Amino acid sequence: xxxxxxxxxxxxxxxxxxxxxxxxxxxxxxxxxxxxxxxxxxxxxxxxxxxxxxxxxxxxxxxxxxxxxxxxxxxxxxxxxxxxxxxxxxxxxxxxxxxxxxxxxxxxxxxxxxxxxxxxxxxxxxxxxxxxxxxxxxxxxxxxxxxxxxxxxxxxxxxxxxxxxxxxxxxxxxxxxxxxxxxxxxxxxxxxxxxxxxxxxxxxxxxxxxxxxxxxxxxxxxxxxxxxxxxxxxxxxxxxxxxxxxxxxxxxxxxxxxxxxxxxx
Amino acid sequence: xxxxxxxxxxxxxxxxxxxxxxxxxxxxxxxxxxxxxxxxxxxxxxxxxxxxxxxxxxxxxxxxxxxxxxxxxxxxxxxxxxxxxxxxxxxxxxxxxxxxxxxxxxxxxxxxxxxxxxxxxxxxxxxxxxxxxxxxxxxxxxxxxxxxxxxxxxxxxxxxxxxxxxxxxxxxxxxxxxxxxxxxxxxxxxxxxxxxxxxxxxxxxxxxxxxxxxxxxxxxxxxxxxxxxxxxxxxxxxxxxxxxxxxxxxxxxxxxxxxx
Numbered sequence: 001x002x003x004x005x006x007x008x009x010x011x012x013x014x015x016x017x018x019x020x021x022x023x024x025x026x027x028x029x030x031x032x033x034x035x036x037x038x039x040x041x042x043x044x045x046x047x048x049x050x051x052x053x054x055x056x057x058x059x060x061x062x063x064x065x066x067x068x069x070x071x072x073x074x075x076x077x078x079x080x081x082x083x084x085x086x087x088x089x090x091x092x093x094x095x096x097x098x099x100x101x102x103x104x105x106x107x108x109x110x111x112x113x114x115x116x117x118x119x120x121x122x123x124x125x126x127x128x129x130x131x132x133x134x135x136x137x138x139x140x141x142x143x144x145x146x147x148x149x150x151x152x153x154x155x156x157x158x159x160x161x162x163x164x165x166x167x168x169x170x171x172x173x174x175x176x177x178x179x180x181x182x183x184x185x186x187x188x189x190x191x192x193x194x195x196x197x198x199x200x201x202x203x204x205x206x207x208x209x210x211x212x213x214x215x216x217x218x219x220x221x222x223x224x225x226x227x228x229x230x231x232x233x234x235x236x237x238x239x240x241x242x243x244x245x246x247x248x249x250x251x252x253x254x255x256x257x258x259x260x261x262x263x264x265x
Numbered sequence: 266x267x268x269x270x271x272x273x274x275x276x277x278x279x280x281x282x283x284x285x286x287x288x289x290x291x292x293x294x295x296x297x298x299x300x301x302x303x304x305x306x307x308x309x310x311x312x313x314x315x316x317x318x319x320x321x322x323x324x325x326x327x328x329x330x331x332x333x334x335x336x337x338x339x340x341x342x343x344x345x346x347x348x349x350x351x352x353x354x355x356x357x358x359x360x361x362x363x364x365x366x367x368x369x370x371x372x373x374x375x376x377x378x379x380x381x382x383x384x385x386x387x388x389x390x391x392x393x394x395x396x397x398x399x400x401x402x403x404x405x406x407x408x409x410x411x412x413x414x415x416x417x418x419x420x421x422x423x424x425x426x427x428x429x430x431x432x433x434x435x436x437x438x439x440x441x442x443x444x445x446x447x448x449x450x451x452x453x454x455x456x457x458x459x460x461x462x463x464x465x466x467x468x469x470x471x472x473x474x475x476x477x478x479x480x481x482x483x484x485x486x487x488x489x490x491x492x493x494x495x496x497x498x499x500x501x502x503x504x505x506x507x508x509x510x511x512x513x514x515x516x517x518x519x520x521x522x523x524x525x
Contacts, residue, residue: 159354166320166348167422168341169371177371181358258358 048229053236056229063218068237070214074130074205075198075241078137082194085138086145087187091175093146094153103146111143115204123208133205133214140201141194148190152183184258188249195245199238215241267331268295269458270319270426275328277314288314290483292328298425301452301459303469303476305515307523311484312462313430319460320346320428332426340426344368344376347419347457349429353411355403362399364414365390368422380423389417393447409440413447420451427459434464441465442500445472449498466519470511471498478515480522488518 030050036042037049044052057064092099119136126132156178164174206216215234222230272294278285289311296302304312317323318330321337332340340346347368355364369380381389390399393413403411412432419427433441445468452459463469469476470492478488492511494502502508 157352157354159350159352160356162322163348163350163354163368164371165322166341166346166428167344167368167372168375173371177367178356181356 045226045228048232053229053232057233057236064215064233064237067213067215067218067234068241070211071199071202071206071216071238072241074133074202074214075137075245077130078134078201078205079141079191079194079198081134082138082141082198083145083187083191086142086147086190087149087183090146090149090153090183093150094179095171100150107143107146110139115140115201119204120208123205123210128210130209130211132209133202133211136205136208137198137201140197144190144193144197145187148186149183152186153179155186156182181258184256188253188258191249192246195249196242198245199242203238267334269298269300269333270294270296270460271329271331272315272319273329275315275318275325275330277311277318277323277325287483289318289325290485292484292486294477294486296458296460297474298333298458299456300474301461301472303461303463303473304479305463305466305469305476306479306484306519307481309484310479310481310522312479314484315479316428316430316460316462319426320348342375343378344372344422345378345425347422347424347427349415349419349427349432351431351434353403353415355411355414357403360400360402361390361395361406361414362387364403365417365421368418368424376422376424378423378425381421386417386421389421389451390414393417393451407440408436409444412436412440412444416444416448416451420455420457423455425457427457427461429459429461431462431464433468441468446498446500448472453497466512466515467503467508470494470508470515471503476511476515478518478522487522488515490515490518 034049034051037047048056089103093103094100115136118139119132122135122139123132126135153175160178161174164178169177202214203216203219206214207220211217215238218234219231222228222234272292275289275292276287277289278287292311292315294302294315304315306312314323318325319332319337321341324338330337332345335343335345356367359367365386366383369386387399390396393416395410395413395417398406398410403414406414415432419429433444436444449472459472461469461472463472466476471494473492476490476492477486478490479485480487490511494505494507494511
C-alpha cells in the first residue's frame with residue numbers, strides 16, 4: 001500500500017516522458033546539425049544551419065504558408081481520391097478471388113514502379129495544372145488503401161459472419177454492418193503510410209506540372225536560385241504538414257473508436 | 266405426427282486433401298416443438314454439422330430436413346433460426362444494447378414470427394443482469410457477461426428454433442452453471458425449440474428433454490436418452506438419483522460409442 005504513491009508518481013513521469021521524448025529527439029537532432037555546420041564550417045549554400053532556416057521562414061511566413069496550403073490541398077485531394085478508389089475497388093477484391101487475382105498484380109506494378117517514371121507522362125497526357133498533380137498523388141496513395149481495405153474486409157470473424165448468414169443477411173448488410181467496420185483500422189494504418197506518400201506525390205507533381213505555387217515548386221525555385229534556406233524551409237514545412245496529417249489521422253482514430261480491431265469475442 | 270424439426274436419413278461428407286470425410290451418415294432425428302435436445306459426443310462426430318444442416322447453413326448430400334414443414338433454406342430466409350455460436354461473436358464497436366438488437370435489425374421484416382421490440386430487449390438485458398451495461402462495449406464485459414448478451418440476442422429474435430453450438434464451452438465451471446439456469450429461465454418464457462451442442466454430460470442432462478449421443482467415423486446417432494426430470498429444473502436436482510442415473514447412462518453410451 002505504501003508504494004502506491006510512488007507508483008502514481010512513476011506513472012505520471014512515464015506519461016510526461018512519452019510526450020517529452022519525441023520533442024527531445026527532434027531538438028537533439030537539430031542541435032547536432034547546428035553544431036556540425038559550425039564545427040565543420042559548412043557553407044550556407046550547401047547546408048544552412050537549422051536556426052538560419054527557421055529565421056528565414058520567420059522572415060517570410062506568408063511565402064511558406066501560401067505554398068504549404070497549396071501543397072496540402074493537392075495532397076489532401078489526391079489522398080482522398082486514392083483512398084476512395086482503393087476502398088471501392090477493394091470490395092469486389094475481397095468478395096471474388098478472380099477479381100483479387102486480376103487487380104493485385106496491376107496494383108503491385110503501380111506500387112513498385114517509381115512515380116518519377118510515369119509522372120511526366122501523366123502531365124503530358126492531362127496538361128499542366130492541378131489535374132495531373134491530383135492524379136499522381138492519388139496513384140501513389142491508392143495502393144496502400146487498396147490492399148489495406150481488401151485485407152480488412154476479409155478479416156471478419158467467421159462466427160459473426162455465420163451468425164449473420166443464419167438470418168439470411170443480405171450481402172450489403174454484411175458489408176456495412178461487419179466488413180466495413182473491420183476494415184476501418186486497416187484504412188487508418190493505410191492513411192498513416194499514405195500521408196507521407198501524398199506529400200511526395202504532390203511535391204513531385206508540382207515539379208512537372210508547370211505550376212507556380214506549392215512546396216515542390218518552392219524547392220525547385222530555391223534550387224534554381226541557389227537559395228538553400230528556401231529549399232530547406234519548404235522541406236521543413238512539408239515535414240510539419242506530414243506531422244499534422246498524422247495527428248489528424250490519430251484524432252480520427254480516437255474519435256471514431258474504430259482505430260484498433262476489437263472483435264469482442 | 267411429424268416433429269417440428271425432422272431429419273431423415275441425412276448424410277453429409279466434406280472434401281479434404283485426404284479425400285472425402287463422412288461427417289454424418291444416415292442420421293434420423295425428430296424434435297418436437299418447444300423441446301430442448303442436446304447433442305453430445307466426441308469431437309468429429311458431426312454435432313456442429315448437424316446443427317448447421319438444421320439451420321440451412323449447410324446442404325445435405327443425401328436425405329431431407331424439414332423445419333415446421335419447410336425446407337431449412339426457406340426457414341432461414343424467414344429468420345426462423347437464432348444461432349448462438351461458441352464465441353459470443355459480438356460487434357466490438359457496438360454497445361451491448363446494439364449487439365442484442367443485431368439479429369432483429371438484420372434482414373428486417375423477413376421474419377414470420379413476432380420479434381421483441383427495443384424496450385423488450387432492454388428489459389431482457391436487465392433481466393439477465395446487464396442493466397448497468399446497456400451502453401458498454403463488449404471489451405468492458407467479462408466472458409460470462411458477453412455470453413449473456415449472446416443469449417439475449419438469440420432470444421430477442423423470437424425465432425422458433427435456437428441453434429446453440431457449445432455456447433458455454435469457454436466459460437469457467439461456476440459461470441457455466443449459472444448460464445445453464447439462465448438459459449432455462451429465458452426458455453421458460455419463450456418456449457423455443459432448442460438444439461444444444463455440448464461436451465458436458467451434466468449440462469446436457471440438466472437442460473434437455475432428450476440427450477442424443479453421437480459417435481464419430483462416420484458421425485451417427487448411437488443412443489437417445491429421455492430425461493425424466495421435472496420442470497422447472499433447479500440446482501438441487503443435480504444431486505438426485507434420477508439425475509445421476511441419466512449421467513451414468515449417457516457416460517456408458519459415450520464409452521460404448523468410442524469403441525470401434
